[in-house]
Amino acid sequence: MIGFVGGLGVAVPTGTASRQDGALRVRQRCVPLARQTRRAAVRMTAVAPSQTPATAEPGRSAGVKKLGVLLLNLGGPERPEDVQGFLYNLFSDPDIIRLPRLLSPLQSFLANEIARSRAPKSRAAYESIGGGSPIVRITNQQASALEDELLARGYSAKVFVGMRYWHPFTEEAVEEIKAYGPDRLVILPLYPQYSISTSGSSLRVLDRLFKKEKEAFSPLKIDHTVVPEWYQRPGYVHAQAKLIKEQLATLTDEEKKSTKVMFSAHGVPESYIEAGDPYQQQIEECCKLIMQEVEDTDWTLSYQSRVGPVQWLQPYTDVVLEELGKEGLQNLVVVPISFVSEHIETLEEIDIEYRELAHESGIKKFLRVPALDCNPDFVKDLADMSLEALEKPSLRVGEAMNLSIKGDAQDPADMPDVDIAFGFNNSAETLNGRLAMLALAALTSANFVSGQGMNMFSNLLH
Numbered sequence: 174m175i176g177f178v179g180g181l182g183v184a185v186p187t188g189t190a191s192r193q194d195g196a197l198r199v200r201q202r203c204v205p206l207a208r209q210t211r212r213a214a215v216r217m218t219a220v221a222p223s224q225t226p227a228t229a230e231p232g233r234s235a236g237v238k239k240l241g242v243l244l245l246n247l248g249g250p251e252r253p254e255d256v257q258g259f260l261y262n263l264f265s266d267p268d269i270i271r272l273p274r275l276l277s278p279l280q281s282f283l284a285n286e287i288a289r290s291r292a293p294k295s296r297a298a299y300e301s302i303g304g305g306s307p308i309v310r311i312t313n314q315q316a317s318a319l320e321d322e323l324l325a326r327g328y329s330a331k332v333f334v335g336m337r338y339w340h341p342f343t344e345e346a347v348e349e350i351k352a353y354g355p356d357r358l359v360i361l362p363l364y365p366q367y368s369i370s371t372s373g374s375s376l377r378v379l380d381r382l383f384k385k386e387k388e389a390f391s392p393l394k395i396d397h398t399v400v401p402e403w404y405q406r407p408g409y410v411h412a413q414a415k416l417i418k419e420q421l422a423t424l425t426d427e428e429k430k431s432t433k434v435m436f437s438a439h440g441v442p443e444s445y446i447e448a449g450d451p452y453q454q455q456i457e458e459c460c461k462l463i464m465q466e467v468e469d470t471d472w473t474l475s476y477q478s479r480v481g482p483v484q485w486l487q488p489y490t491d492v493v494l495e496e497l498g499k500e501g502l503q504n505l506v507v508v509p510i511s512f513v514s515e516h517i518e519t520l521e522e523i524d525i526e527y528r529e530l531a532h533e534s535g536i537k538k539f540l541r542v543p544a545l546d547c548n549p550d551f552v553k554d555l556a557d558m559s560l561e562a563l564e565k566p567s568l569r570v571g572e573a574m575n576l577s578i579k580g581d582a583q584d585p586a587d588m589p590d591v592d593i594a595f596g597f598n599n600s601a602e603t604l605n606g607r608l609a610m611l612a613l614a615a616l617t618s619a620n621f622v623s624g625q626g627m628n629m630f631s632n633l634l635h
């Protein structure tokens with residue numbers, strides 16, 4: 174259903190949780206024909222591993238009749254006209270922007286305003302990489318490669334993709350899983366390190382959907398288990414280390430004397446870490462494990478893609494780049510670490526913005542380690558972790574989504590609010606309608622009361 178919010182004249186779907194889905198387009202999941210054909214063939218010919226195991230393991234996984242694997246990911250706009258809807262969905266997520274509880278009814282309205290104001294800048298960034306995000310295409314390819322690997326190991330398996338903020342939404346994947354009817358389902362967020370804002374958010378959506386479809390997803394029918402984090406897996410660590418070594422091998426011995434590896438992780442606000450998000454600790458441990466394999470190269474870790482002026486995890490990648498340039502560093506190998514496919518923040522932020530900044534700062538060679546995408550070692554490890562998960566006691570979605578949250582705050586609603594502050598300035602003037610002013614007044618006074626900063630919202634806007 175499409176409704177109008179706050180007299181803004183902006184069409185916003187007001188159906189399921191007011192999520193935007195691309196202006197009522199009926200979209201098919203983009204699956205290459207060859208893959209569809211292959212999948213159909215697989216359904217007819219695949220046999221249970223107990224009949225013809227290739228590298229099938231003993232134990233519970235051997236008894237699986239029909240295996241489902243659900244890959245959870247963020248999603249991204251595929252076309253310029255998708256950008257605003259995608260941003261709306263992202264900013265509507267209370268795991269991304271948590272308003273004080275009293276103001277939470279305004280979330281949808283504010284998300285709409287932020288999305289509308291930010292869309293031109295984001296659209297330009299997506300246009301510089303071809304008009305849209307490659308995430309859906311690459312995640313589908315990863316799903317296909319993983320499915321092939323599982324089939325090659327003798328499992329009758331199907332891999333599904335559920336995105337958090339754009340098509341194919343998790344709801345679509347849940348429908349597909351229901352139709353397939355696996356007896357075991359492995360849920361695999363495609364984020365190596367767990368964050369409340371990524372895996373946590375996706376799992377919360379899935380938990381709601383499973384509760385809605387209680388009968389179909391009863392553990393007696395579909396016995397599901399979650400792999401909540403996998404940053405420390407030797408297979409993944411090895412695949413990352415190998416890619417770094419390949420970049421280092423392109424440098425001469427002379428160049429290697431002034432070379433650093435720089436891991437650049439997507440940031441989160443510091444308040445998340447204070448709320449118990451294990452993300453920073455897992456990122457740090459992950460980098461250490463990778464560098465134990467790479468050896469003999471200096472390395473550093475920084476955080477990119479901050480939004481707004483609240484404190485995000487530091488040091489910031491742009492600041493570190495300038496410092497390294499000042500110190501006279503000649504060569505840099507940049508490693509995107511928190512995401513396993515190419516996306517706007519590797520292709521635009523690192524490859525274009527940071528490259529330019531590095532050169533301006535005096536760094537001569539700027540190499541970038543490619544994202545894992547369909548790297549064969551990585552795909553094998555995805556298969557290994559799916560099958561190993563079947564051997565362990567099941568970890569249910571409801572448990573996995575709260576794993577990270579400290580102390581008694583098992584309900585995310587009990588977590589501290591993410592600081593949002595407002596300012597009456599040029600950006601504030603872009604808000605329109607009486608509801609906007611109401612929201613603004615409410616939030617401004619809320620932040621005056623709490624003594625927090627003034628500018629986050631205006632910076633989210635631009």
Ligand SMILES: C=CC1=C(C)c2cc3[nH]c(cc4nc(cc5[nH]c(cc1n2)c(C)c5CCC(=O)O)C(CCC(=O)O)=C4C)c(C)c3C=C
Nearest residue numbers: 248249250269295306368370371439441480511512516517
């Ligand atoms: C592990 C990875 C990620 C974390 C943690 C994360 C947290 C986080 N992100 C935002 C705001 C935005 N993220 C955007 C895009 C985006 N984010 C991630 C990953 C993580 N986000 C990816 C892979 C992408 C790219 C998707 C693509 O289309 O390629 C965007 C939109 C782009 C833009 O306008 O800059 C925003 C906004 C917050 C606020 C946050 C933690 C609270």
Ligand SMILES: [Fe+2]
Nearest residue numbers: 247439440478
């Ligand atoms: Fe993000």
